Amino acid sequence: xxxEWALNLHITAKVDVYSYGVVILEIVKGIRLLNxxxxxxxxxxxxxxxxxxxxxxxxxxxxxxxxLEETVNSRLQDNYSKNQAKVLVEIGLSCVExxxxxRPSMSTVVQALLDCEDK
Numbered sequence: 001x002x003x004e005w006a007l008n009l010h011i012t013a014k015v016d017v018y019s020y021g022v023v024i025l026e027i028v029k030g031i032r033l034l035n036x037x038x039x040x041x042x043x044x045x046x047x048x049x050x051x052x053x054x055x056x057x058x059x060x061x062x063x064x065x066x067x068l069e070e071t072v073n074s075r076l077q078d079n080y081s082k083n084q085a086k087v088l089v090e091i092g093l094s095c096v097e098x099x100x101x102x103r104p105s106m107s108t109v110v111q112a113l114l115d116c117e118d119k
Contacts, residue, residue: 002100014100020109021095022049028088030073053096056089087116 002018026033033049046054059067069078072085091112097103104112 014103017095017103021092024088024092084116
């Protein structure tokens with residue numbers, strides 16, 4: 001659920017972008033990201049999605065490429081385009097930004113997916 005719903009803010013098309021980002025990340029990971037989890041490093045419980053996004057963002061911006069193999073569904077057994085998977089993760093992360101003003105429009109998402117398809 002987009003933060004706007006929980007915070008009772010004005011609802012815009014960006015809630016759909018958020019939901020689409022969740023779907024993209026669930027497809028890449030191969031699991032639903034709706035459960036609550038408790039992390040020993042953090043005192044309060046968080047959603048699997050929040051934990052996943054936090055960890056992937058941290059690893060994504062470190063420059064170490066091993067994060068991709070840890071992020072993508074292991075059942076794919078390396079039978080996927082690493083470039084396309086990386087782009088999908090980038091798109092998914094941008095779509096689930098807490099601040100709706102930082103999320104892309106759906107037309108931007110579609111264009112990024114089309115551009116990715118050509119690679």
